[in-house]
Amino acid sequence: MGLRFGVLGEIEALRGQQRLEIGPARQRAVLAVLLAEANRVVPLDRLAERVWGRDQPQRTANTVRSYLSRLRSALPGTTIERRGEGYVLETEPESVDLHRFRALVARARSGDRDEGAAELLAEALGLWRGEPFSGMDTAWAADTRTALLAERLGAELDHNDIQLRLGGHGGLLPNLLSCAAEHPLHERLVGQLMLALYRDGRPADALEQYQHLRSRLSEELGTEPGPALRELHHQVLADDPALPGAPPRVANAPVPRQLPAAPRLFVGRGRELTALTRRMEIQREAGEAAVALAVDGPGGIGKTWLALTWAHANLDRFPDGQLYVNLRGFAPQAEPVPPSQALRAFLEALGVADTAIPADLDARSALFRSLVAGRRMLIVLDNARDSAHLVPLLPADPACTVLITSRDRLTGLAAGHGVQPLDLELLGERHARDLLTEHLGAHRVRAEPGAVRELLSCCGGLPLALGIVSARAIAHPDFPLSVLAEELRDASARLDALDVDDTELNLRTVLSWSSRALDPHAAKVFATLGLAPGPDIALPAAAALTGLSRSATRVVLRTLETANLVWQPAPGRYRMHDLVRLHASEQAEGSLSDDERRAALRRLLDHLLWTGHRAALLMKPNRTPLELAEPVRGADPVELADRDEAAAWFTAERLVVLAAIDVDWPEYTWRLAWMIADFLEQTCQWHEYVGSQRKALAAAQELGDLDGEARASRNLARGLGRVGTREESMEHLERALELSRERGDRFNEGMAHLDIGMVHNNAGDLRGALTCVREALAVFEAAGHRHGQAMALNNIGWCLAELGELRDALAYCHRALALQEETGEPGACARTMDSIGYCHHRLGEHAEAVTWLNRALDSLPDNDLGSRIEALTHLGDARHALGEHDAARTAWLTAADLAGTTGGPAADALRERLGGHVLTPSP
Template identity: 35%
Template sequence: MTDPAALTFAILGPLSGTLGGSTLDLGPPQQRTILALLLIRAGQRVGVDEMIDALWESDAPASATNLIHRYIGTLRRLLEPGLPARDHGRFLSRDQQGYRLVIDRRAVDLLRFRDAVASARAAARADDRRTGVQLYVQALGLWQGRCATNVALTPSAVPAFATVDQERSSAAIDLANLCADVESARAALPGVEAAAHVDPLNEPLQSGLLRLLGMSGRQADAITVYQSTRKRLAEELGVDAGADLQETYLALLRQQNSGDEPAPTDHEPLVRPAQLPADLSTFGGRSAEIAQLSEALVDLPPRSVAIVGIDGMPGTGKTTLAVHWARQVADDYPDGQLFANLRGFDADARPVKPTEVLRDFLDALGVAPQRIPENLSAQAGLFRSLLAGKKVLILLDNARDTEHVRHLLPGSPGCLAIVTSRHSLSGLVAEHGAHLLTLDPLSQADAERALLRRLGHRRVTEDPEAVTRIIEACSRLPLALAVVTARAVAHPQFPLSLIAAELRQTRGRLDALSGGGSGIDVRAVFSWSYAMLAPGTARLFRLLTVHPGYELSVPVAASLAGEDTQAVHRQLDDLARNHLITETHPGIYRMHDLIREYAAEVCAAHDSDWERRQALIRALEHHHLHSAHAAQVMLHPHQMPTALRPAAGVTVPGPTDYRQATAWFVAQHRLLAEVVRLAVEQDEVEYAWRIALTLQQFYQRSGHLADWASTVSIALDAAVRAGDVVGEAHSRRSLAGAYHFLGRDDDARAELDRTLQLYEQLGYTTEQAYAFSNLGVVTGVQGRHAESVGHHRRALELYRAAGHRGGEANATAAIGWSENQRGNHELAIGYGRQAMAIYAELDDPLGVADCWGNLGDAYLKLRRYDDAAEAYERAAALALDMTDPPNQARFLVALGDSRLASGELALAYEAWTTASGILDELGLPLAAEVKRRLESIPPI
């Protein structure tokens, strides 16, 4: 007797069956058709006449009934081998009208689908959205195509199978409507997208797909879907898109253009990534090693990934060699070069996490920050997918070990990864088939060539004995030789014998710096060079180690030293001439980690704890008071949570416009996050949360949402531990914002509830109003528009009680926006005009412009397209007057949307073209999206 659980059928796609794990031969087409009918009607009778129509329709032979009975008998024996010919069996039962298939519901994918959908709908009715989404996703995941795709059906049979396909579409629509956050939207998208692909004229389904694509950050794809659907409706049915689909599309465009939300679209990199550091003009020697590295690429097995590891003791020149060779072969990798200093051995900083590196790499490759996953494995998968088919060179410098770079390596041929480390990289050979080069100190000949290149032929050849002693004192280490020869170059009148004598006197004063057991005394070389520095330059050299980043600018160095910027710039140049630091870009300096260890030791021995702490505080003040705050104000002027307190000895000019501020944050945001951690470690909690808050506007606008949440969480935890209620309140409000943009609105609400309690405890009336406004935004996004209006009204009361007219205007405008979402468009217009009057009274053209934008949205809802266009034009004109190009572009894009909605393609094209030029100049991600819209408009 056959085990019922061993029999399974699939019909959600090609019809197939298995028995005991073996594939069943389902027989000729007519027999498969009968089985398919029985499966889609499992448990119900299928009449013999219905089977005859399904097989032959009006051309049935006289023996049709007998043939049906024969096919049924064959199916019985197929399902239960050894069954007697006249036995009714367990699965197929017969009565006078037809046949019924009786089978375990778990054995048929269609029945499992129906059960999962029923459970999902029950969960949705119980308001258990999470469970409902999971069950719908599970149900839709069973589909592999249209129902019974490998069964030839007559026209009479088609409707029965089309009905099953509609069950799929209906479930996909329900799933799309159930999704309320980014996480659920991304989980639902594969199933809904697949269903929409096979049902392209189903407008509710296409509308649901548009919403999910928009929530998942795929606005460009959503617009493409809309344009394709609209075209098919016109060509195949002769109709335009319906009101619901059009409204969904317009809502998507408004979300995309909103200045309050990030635009989560992929964007092409403005330039091909070319991140390799500069090659040293004085590089010489290492010809044998370079030849070995080049041979490794020639001998690479077909279809294998090129990975090269360079390890060796500190100071052997691993990075210098890697950069030099990478630049030699860079032309073979035309899709770009990526570089990361992993800081695996920094004495006073943590190694860079792979997630941080991958975020930077993905951003450089054109992935919008909002589209970068938080999970390391997902980031690595996306990174490798982007590299597939491309030729990119990746240099991973200063890795801690093999595990440090495992997720940063390409997964397909065509790319080259170069990894350097002090530790052995033998694991790269074992796990990835890498070629490994262990770098030793220079040979005597190469060391002489290095000196020859740096000092010139005359000085080297006129005193070969001194050259030999210098090389011996430096233990043939390239780093030590660079430091020593710098002094010789700076003083061409000094004979090399004098320098060699000075070195001999210095050696042995300090303990040998560990070099893998070699006992090489590099510290002595550094101490010798340090002793030659002027007092002010020596002090700066020591204090540079207080700074948490491995690169720093002239203004930061001036803040550390508390000295005049010009004087510090001269001191930095002096340090660079002595090879104690390197100028990587104009005004940007980096210290080798080996030298940094030495400088930190000297700083600890020479400078008091008080002096080091004052330098740290000046650095924190620099980033918070002068640079981060000034840049933030350029992005979006608004009241800071607490008054800023200037500190003496800080000399930093701030950015003067939006573009400079954005560029500054792009370059500095990773460092600022590190500064927050350092401030927490040093118990400077107030600096930690203040600096974290200055990053909020950049994080929001750039889409670095995961960084926003993690950075402010660090500051929040520190504030809670320190009992800093003010810091806790402001940090929780900021964290709520991060959660909101990450789609975690329930978490955002929890943080805002706690924020309100703290503000009430502190007696901060205006801040309470601000938090209520935030709650209004969150609940509005959740679709709870009545609740949203209530929060905004509470904010309005508090602003009025505090006499805060600006807040009163903001709250009034927000009420109007929420009423617009509730469908009360005329009421929204009234609130918009009230808010506009207050903004005009306050001489706040930015507020007036926003009100015109909101009015445009309301008019668009009312299909008053001319009024909407006029409102957007007014908003754009005000933004132009205020020299506010980001908002000007935003309103112009909305203007184009209104023109498109009214069918005025030429005017839509004109507005979008102007917006595109502005966005291109600003380098904002929305630029690529507007170009896609322009391309979507047919030739006019």
């Protein structure tokens, strides 16, 4: 009899009715993590983080191996094995209560018979024995527990809807009452309770539940119940004969739900909403490809609002999820989101591991089409630049629906895909007045008909302009509307504020009212934010830019967020709408002096440079630091504690730093490029690497800064070695070598020799490479630079190994490792372990090679993709030589997948090199 496992309560394993002893709490936690990811590889570091959190034992790997050994003994017949750098537990998904629960819920939601769905949901809910992952106390367990409880509530609500449709309201009432007490603001749940009470002959109690919810929403959130609940309330009041009809069933499956909230105030557009639905039905009847709907019109006309309103009104048509991306096709100060970046976000939302996402655009697009095939999904592509921007993002399956918005007419999409965009027009006078009334209230609008007419005339039916005017009026409830009308009249004559034919939508004056409504301090902060490079800004960086403390900056940003001038796409990161950002920039030009703008930008650049410099040295401790002047007052760099925090900072700020490199300030340009170089190299962002180093070299040469020129020349050459030509790479390295010698910089002189050796090695000139790295060793030894000596020794060992002098190669590599263990850089140690493993494999000592290569992989930082690819490739070679064909294929395929994420010729070369082995089934 097979084993059954439980995590929806206490963590347990059962054979029949017998509960097996599975050890102490941490051992049970290891089992629970593997069960949660059953049949998927869990990397060791992720397993440890989920089991121990931050309080991991010193020898985590050994402890995990010990627990797994005991679990194998306690769970006979269960396969738990190591694959690559992680572990996997193989079992039938139905044997784990968590996966059985999800499968039952999915089957219930995909069926079309209420009776069968009710049975499946009841069975799924019956699997719960208490709090999931009981006994685990890590952050992962808490987050997973919260998510699972939300899934359970969703299943319970689905079951309630079905029972209500089947007339089972009486039996539901006790549970509904207790559940509503636990979730008093959950509108769907309160609606179910109201319906059950109404059907039970208790309409007064149903109305009381509604009033109770409405009061709490008003007091705690300042909102009203949603339209579905308001409609149910009216039906109960009117004793509507349509009752007892249950509220629409809403799926709560764990699938992508990326739609932003529907606009709270939305009027008119009934014809357009109907047209979208009709076009969807016509295309779906044709059934040849994915349904594609498009809305076009000038900026600010309400394309996104229309799309989101339609999407939320039709959620029941897309039970398999909704994906959303703002493609920023017409952002005034930023490049559009590339299709490859949008596809990466979609693939991550669909559950594809980061390392499994292809680098090639066509491969990403093909994988995306495969994953959404057969799924009833909505994909919203907002603010597209043109048809070419969209084509890679279009699925091919007729089950999918794509909703597009753009300022472009998308003629290419119409010609190539038969999509006829819906041209969105300005609001008519009646609907524009209705929108203003929704914002300001009927009494205020009726009180000043002349001023309202003038406001409507000046806004010209543009929803964005109406919204900004309304925000200004709401900010000053005691001001007569005639004052706003007079301000708009004067400004529009001067700046042509409502020229809707302008593709950038000139709303400077209307936007200025929003900023004028701020107090002088907030208005200055708003203008200063317009100076920031990059697509968004983190709170510490915003504090540096403004010169305020972080707490004071947070307060002002909250004010700007309330005024709809900024928003938070993620906690602690702030973004402006395209037009608001442009307006803020112009405000900075007009309201801040040259000295103020320069001081603000310098604080921000110092903040980025000092934080990034610290991060760069945490990630690579033996890197020669820059000689930096003290940061200016107010720069307040972030205090990063360790390598993980450094990598996270670079990941979050990469685009900001790259934009800062473009700021016209050469002293910062080359230093910022230097500081991010290793991160871009390790994550194989080669095109960004080369682009930033070209700018660095130009800046250093403009300044006559020989240190900067030497560093940038060498870095640029390294990048060109990946994406450029050997000749250009060698030209820059020779210049770097010349500058290092002139300046007496022995370390960078040695590094230049090493890099020249790498160029020779890549060209197949092993003897030339060996000569260069021996010269590097001599330079490092003369300078007493032990880390440099270690790198040179490892490179000598590698060259000798390639030349077949394997025993000598091993001797050099072991000398290198001894030095690296002294200098304490895990990545350098790991790369030398890889070299040692490679030598043992070449000598026929394959088991010893596997040991060293596994040590290398355990030591390598996660984001050192290039080194991981090489070590995994070597591990596959050694495993294959031992006859361990499945393990070899796993290592090779993992290397190939990682190589696919890096792009460039290396990925193709690796797949070609591995193809004969990877595609051959194991015997």
